[in-house]
Amino acid sequence: MRVNRWALLVLPATLFLLAFFVVPLLDMSIRSVTEPPDAGLSNYTRFFEQEANLRVLTNTFWIATLTTLVCLLIGFPFAYLMTAVPGRIAGLLLIAVLLPFWSSLLVRTFAWQVILRDTGLLNSFLMDLGLTREPLPLVRTTTGVIIGMSHILLPFMVLPIWAVLRRIDPEFSRAAANLGASPATAFRRVVLPLSLPGVLAGCLLVFVLALGFYITPALLGGPRDQMISQLIVEQVQRTLDWGFAAAMSVLLMAFTLAILFVASRAVRVQDVFGSAGEE
Amino acid sequence: MRRGMTVAAVLAAAVVVGCSSGATGPEPQGAAASPVKLTGDACDPPRQDGVTLTLAAQGGAYQDALTKAWEEPYTALTGVEWINDGNSSNATVRAQVESGQVTWDVVDVGSDFGLDAHKALLEPLDFGLIPRDEMNPDLRATDYRVPVMTYGTVLAYNTDASTGKTPTGWADFFDPSKIPGKRGVWDYATGGIFEMALLADGVAPADLYPLDLDRAAAKLDAIKDDIVLWGTGAESRELIGSGEVAMSMMWNGRTWGAIHEDNRPVDIQWNQQILSADYFVVPKGSPNREAAMRFIAWAVCAANNGALSKYIPYGPTNVNSEPDAAMVDDLAVSHVDDSTAYFDDAYLVDHFDEIDAAWQDWKSR
Numbered sequence: 001m002r003v004n005r006w007a008l009l010v011l012p013a014t015l016f017l018l019a020f021f022v023v024p025l026l027d028m029s030i031r032s033v034t035e036p037p038d039a040g041l042s043n044y045t046r047f048f049e050q051e052a053n054l055r056v057l058t059n060t061f062w063i064a065t066l067t068t069l070v071c072l073l074i075g076f077p078f079a080y081l082m083t084a085v086p087g088r089i090a091g092l093l094l095i096a097v098l099l100p101f102w103s104s105l106l107v108r109t110f111a112w113q114v115i116l117r118d119t120g121l122l123n124s125f126l127m128d129l130g131l132t133r134e135p136l137p138l139v140r141t142t143t144g145v146i147i148g149m150s151h152i153l154l155p156f157m158v159l160p161i162w163a164v165l166r167r168i169d170p171e172f173s174r175a176a177a178n179l180g181a182s183p184a185t186a187f188r189r190v191v192l193p194l195s196l197p198g199v200l201a202g203c204l205l206v207f208v209l210a211l212g213f214y215i216t217p218a219l220l221g222g223p224r225d226q227m228i229s230q231l232i233v234e235q236v237q238r239t240l241d242w243g244f245a246a247a248m249s250v251l252l253m254a255f256t257l258a259i260l261f262v263a264s265r266a267v268r269v270q271d272v273f274g275s276a277g278e279e
Numbered sequence: 280m281r282r283g284m285t286v287a288a289v290l291a292a293a294v295v296v297g298c299s300s301g302a303t304g305p306e307p308q309g310a311a312a313s314p315v316k317l318t319g320d321a322c323d324p325p326r327q328d329g330v331t332l333t334l335a336a337q338g339g340a341y342q343d344a345l346t347k348a349w350e351e352p353y354t355a356l357t358g359v360e361w362i363n364d365g366n367s368s369n370a371t372v373r374a375q376v377e378s379g380q381v382t383w384d385v386v387d388v389g390s391d392f393g394l395d396a397h398k399a400l401l402e403p404l405d406f407g408l409i410p411r412d413e414m415n416p417d418l419r420a421t422d423y424r425v426p427v428m429t430y431g432t433v434l435a436y437n438t439d440a441s442t443g444k445t446p447t448g449w450a451d452f453f454d455p456s457k458i459p460g461k462r463g464v465w466d467y468a469t470g471g472i473f474e475m476a477l478l479a480d481g482v483a484p485a486d487l488y489p490l491d492l493d494r495a496a497a498k499l500d501a502i503k504d505d506i507v508l509w510g511t512g513a514e515s516r517e518l519i520g521s522g523e524v525a526m527s528m529m530w531n532g533r534t535w536g537a538i539h540e541d542n543r544p545v546d547i548q549w550n551q552q553i554l555s556a557d558y559f560v561v562p563k564g565s566p567n568r569e570a571a572m573r574f575i576a577w578a579v580c581a582a583n584n585g586a587l588s589k590y591i592p593y594g595p596t597n598v599n600s601e602p603d604a605a606m607v608d609d610l611a612v613s614h615v616d617d618s619t620a621y622f623d624d625a626y627l628v629d630h631f632d633e634i635d636a637a638w639q640d641w642k643s644r
Contacts, residue, residue: 016543050639050640051634051640052636052639052640052642052643052644055640055643055644056639059643117521117523118461118523119521119522140507140508163531190624218508219464219510219514221504221644222506222507222508223503223508223643224642224643224644226639226642226643231639234467234635236370236371237368237369238369238370238391238467239631239632239635240369240373241632242373254570276632
C-alpha cells in the first residue's frame with residue numbers, strides 16, 4: 001500500500017488545530033461540569049432555570065436569522081451583478097466587498113454609532129431636509145444591531161455566492177432562452193438552482209458567525225438586544241465564574257452543531273464547503 | 280506597548296552596566312540577589328536597585344496619572360523600574376495564578392475584587408507596613424486589598440440636552456416628566472443602577488442593603504424606553520458630551536474629561552453620589568511580593584497618596600493625605616455628605632448571581 005507523501009503536508013495544520021482548538025475545547029467542556037468541583041450538570045440546569053437566559057438565547061438566534069436574511073437580500077444581487085459586469089468593474093465591486101475586512105470590527109461599529117445615533121449624520125441630514133421631525137430610532141435598537149452585523153458579515157455572503165455564480169456557464173441561460181424561457185424564467189429555473197450551494201454556504205457562514213457576536217449588539221443594541229456571548233463575557237471577565245461561562249459556551253456550540261446537522265440533512269455539506277473540487 | 284519596550288531596553292542596559300560595574304566596584308549586584316528587608320517607615324522605602332515591578336491598571340489617562348504621580352517619583356527614590364500593563368482584569372489575575380505564570384506584581388482593581396471571596400488568588404497584604412488605620416473606613420480595605428484612590432459614581436447631565444433644568448438627585452433621573460431625554464446607565468448589575476433606583480425611591484443610603492431588587496426593578500420600569508446602556512467609561516463620556524443622553528450615571532473622572540478636555544456643556548450633581556475606590560492587590564505568587572508591598576505602602580502613605588489628584592480627578596484614600604489644591608473641587612471625596620452612598624462590596628460579591636439575574640431579567644423583558 002502506498003501512502004501519498006503529500007498528505008503529510010496537512011500534518012502541521014492538524015497538530016495546530018489539535019493543540020489550539022480541540023484541546024482547549026475539551027478543557028472547556030470538562031470545566032463546565034467540574035467547576036465548582038461538585039458541579040455535575042448544575043451549571044446547565046442553572047442556565048435553564050433563569051428565564052432571562054432563555055430569552056437571550058432565543059434573541060441570539062433571532063438576530064442571527066435576521067442578519068442572514070438581510071445579508072442574503074443584499075448579497076445575492078450584488079454577487080449576481082459582479083458576474084454580469086465587465087471584469088474591471090467586477091474587480092472594483094470585489095474591492096468594495098473586501099474593504100471592510102481590512103478595518104477593525106470595533107472601528108466599524110463605532111462608525112455606525114456616529115452615523116446612526118439621534119444626533120448623528122443620518123438623523124441630522126433627514127431632519128435638516130425636513131423629511132423627519134424626530135430622530136429615527138436607528139441605534140440602541142434591534143435595527144441598529146442588524147445594520148451593523150449585516151455590514152460586517154456581508155463579505156461572507158457575497159464571496160461564496162459569487163464563487164458559484166461565476167462558474168455557471170452563461171451558455172445555460174442562452175440555451176434556456178433558445179428553448180423559449182423568458183429571462184426571469186431562465187433565472188428562476190436555471191441560475192437560481194445552480195447557485196443554491198453558494199447561497200447555502202453563505203447563509204451558513206453568516207448565521208454561524210452571527211451567533212457569536214457581542215461587541216456589535218453591545219454598542220448598537222438596546223437593553224433587549226442582548227446576545228449570549230455578552231452573558232459569557234461577563235461571567236469570564238467580571239464574576240470569574242468560568243464553570244458557568246463554559247456551560248453557556250458548550251450550549252451555544254451544541255445548538256450551532258444541531259443546526260448544522262439539520263442543514264446537512266437538507267443539503268449535501270460537500271456541495272456547500274467542497275464544491276470547488278467537483279468540476 | 281512602547282513604554283513596555285522602553286522599560287525592557289532600559290532593563291537590558293541596566294543588566295549590562297550592572298555586570299560590568301560588578302567586576303570593577305563593590306556595589307551589590309542588584310536586589311534580585313539581596314531580598315528587600317521589610318523595615319522602616321512606609322513613606323521612606325530603602326533603595327532597591329535592580330528590582331522591576333509590573334503594574335497592571337486599566338490603561339489610558341488613569342495609567343498615565345499613576346505613572347507620573349507614583350511610579351516615576353518611586354523610581355527616583357528607590358531605583359525600582361516599572362513595566363506597565365494597561366489591561367488589568369480580574370480574569371487575567373485568575374488565569375495567571377491558576378497557571379502559575381504570575382507576571383503582575385501590583386494590580387489596580389475595582390471595588391468588586393480583593394474580597395475574602397478571592398483569597399485563593401491574592402497575597403495577604405503586609406499591614407505591618409501599609410497604614411491600614413489611616414485609610415477611610417468607608418472604603419473597606421480587606422486583608423487582600425487597600426484603597427488607593429477615590430471616585431464617585433455620579434449623576435452627570437448635559438446642560439443643553441436637559442433644557443436648562445438641573446437634576447437635584449436620582450429621583451429626577453427616574454422622572455422623565457420632569458427632565459425628558461435619554462439616560463445613560465452602566466450595563467453592569469452591581470455597578471450602582473439598583474442602588475440609584477432605590478435612592479430615587481426614597482431609600483436612605485444607610486438602608487440600601489440588602490437590596491430590594493423587585494422595588495428597584497419597578498422603579499427602573501419608569502425609564503425603560505429612555506435607557507442607553509454603556510459598557511466603558513469612554514462611551515459614557517461620549518454619550519453625555521454629544522448630548523445623546525440628557526443625563527448619565529457615570530464616573531466623575533470621565534465627566535471631568537467631558538467638561539475640561541472635550542469642552543462640553545456637562546455638569547455634575549454630587550448629591551447622592553456613590554463613593555467608591557480602586558484598590559491595589561498583589562496576585563498570589565507574585566515574584567516581587569515584598570517589593571510590591573513596599574511600593575503599595577509608599578503610595579498610600581499620607582505624604583504621597585494625594586499626588587494622584589495632580590493629574591486626574593481621583594482623590595486620596597488616606598484620611599491624613601491632602602489632595603491637589605487646584606483639583607480639590609472636582610474630587611468626589613470633597614463632596615461627601617449625608618446623601619453620599621457606599622457600595623457594600625462583600626454583599627454585592629456574595630449575592631452577585633441573584634443581582635445579575637434580576638438585571639438580566641429586567642433588561643430582556
